[in-house]
Amino acid sequence: MRVTFPHMGNLWISLKAMLTYLGVPVVVPPPCNKQALQAGAKWAPEFACLPLKLNLGNFIQAREMGADTIVMAGGCGPCRFGYYAQVEHVILRDLGYDYHLVVMEPPEKHIGELLQRIKYITGQKSWWQVMQGIRFGFRKACLVDRLEKKAFYLRPREKRRGATEQALQAALSILDAASNWEELEEARQRAWQLLEEVPTVHRPVLRVALIGEIYTLLEPFANLELEKRLGEMGVEVDRSIYLSEWINDHLFLGLVRGMRSSKAFHQAALPYLAHFVGGHGQESVGSAVYYAGQGYDGAIHVLPFTCMPEIVAMGILPRVSQDTGMPVMSLIVDEHSGAAGVQTRLEAFVDLLARQKRSKGALA
Structure with a gap:
């Protein structure tokens, strides 16, 4: 068995760590590239969203590297993501890519269904070892996020571009190179x-929130390196x-204390969208309200074409912008x-935010 998975930003560092830790x-x-996108777009349904097409391209390239098993998340609810793993698997099979598919999703009947899928991947490893592997991967995910947040702060203030x-x-x-706990601490x-x-160098900066669908937020190839472009502006x-x-x-049910929870976004969304619409639609509305309350200068709502939950959010965000005074693009x-x-x-939006802030005397 040689396991692969789709890219979504730096998710690969955490998943690779967890699986490698378990042998x-x-x-x-x-990394997501033009070739992967072209391959995925060629064989995917025309109106499927960008994540499906890039996932498909990832799997085609991984198969050519010797992968034979796909680990993919699943889901339920109005978002079409819940059946993308099966759609991708059928397309790959029709193309002659013989993969075994393991979908990690909420079990339909009892927890044993999910445990059985985990055991298929981890083999004879004990549940204690599996938990340690998950813990190791999660620790790397936390460290990656900490580094990314630091980079968000540094980019607009760096003395030398890049x-x-x-x-x-x-x-x-x-x-990524750390393979055990001792190496990871170092x-x-x-x-x-x-x-x-x-x-x-010290300079005045604008603050912009990036909100929207998880894949297009986390994958820089999908959003055309939005974070980097804005930082350089x-x-x-x-x-x-x-x-x-x-x-x-979603996986630990909020058991790790001290971390921000999407529950705050759900609560903030209630005056505008009081029920679940699939994916991150409700969170997108609530996060715009949240960041306006935090004094952010603007927000950019990122979504894949045809994404149904985010289309709902996009229809509501102009009202949020009007009520809060925070521009949303x-x-x-x-x-x-x-x-x-x-x-x-982006240049036009940033210029608008800068002029608005200067008019308030807050940006020198």
């Missing part, structure tokens, strides 16, 4: 030090979703999105 052979696909990105990629490589210190050493960003927070909310992405068009829209 499971792993094939990490190449220094933060260079340090971040080196730090992530150090974390890697944590070295990785953090790399970012601490990035030279900065002098904007400090924050995301409404971080991987470790999502894991704690929606950015829809698919395989036809171009860097030049996105750059132009």
Whole structure:
């Protein structure tokens, strides 16, 4: 068995750590790229969203690298993501890619269904060893998120353009290389030090929240490196979703204390959207309210073309913007999105925010 999984930002570091810790052979696909997108878009249904197409491209490339088993998340509710694993598997089978599919999703009848799937992947490892592997992977997810947050702060303040990105990629490589707890603690210190050493200058910055669908928020290829582009424009960003927070909310049921929970976003959304609409639709509305309350200058709502929950949110966000006074821009992405068009829209939005802040005397 050689296991692969789809890319979603730096998720691969955590998943690879967990599986490797348990002795499971792993094939990490190449980072999302143009070739993967072209392959996925060629064979996927036309109106499927961008995540499905990129996942499909990841699996095609991983199969050519020797992978034979896919581990994929599942789900339930109005969002179409719940059946994407099965759709992708059928397409791959029709193309001659013989994969075994293991879908990690809420069990239909009893917890034994999920435990059986986990045991298929981990083999003869004891449940204690499995829990330690999950804990190791989660720890890496937490450290990755901490590094990303530090990079969000540094980018608009860096003295030399690109220094933060260079340090971040080196730090992530150090974390990835750690294979046990002792190495991970040493890697944590070295990785953090790399970012601490990035030279900065004091300058006024704008603060923009990135909200929306989880995949297009976390995967830089899908959002055309939105975080990096904004940072280089002098904007400090924050995301409404971080991987470790999502894991704690949805897999650990909030058992890890001291972490931000999406429950705050659900509560904030109630005056505008009082029920679940699938995916992260309700969270997108609530997070806009939340960040406005935190004094952010603006928000960018990122979503894949045809994403039903986020289309609902997009229809409500103009009212949230009007009520809170915080500008919100929606950015829809698919395989036809171009860097030049996105750059132009971002520059116009950032200019609007800067002029608005200057009019209040808050930006020198």
